Amino acid sequence: MKTYNSFKDIDNELKKLDLERQIAWEELKLVKEEFKEDLQPLNWVSSALKIAGKMGGFMLLKKIIK
DSSP, rough: OOOOOSHHHHHHHHHHHHHHHHHHHHHHHHHHHHHHHHSSSHHHHHHHHHHHHHHHHHHHHHHOOO
């Protein structure tokens, strides 16, 4: 348990905690926006094309080796 020597110490601690809360809130909003961007269809199409390209490359390599 923290002990305070004056009301100024208490006020400083409250300001610090409020700033920490605001920072955490902004970080949460940033994570939400990044998550929203990851769910956009364009990102899904891009990921699907990358996977299809890799699979096509593996299949072609497999045919060449046989």
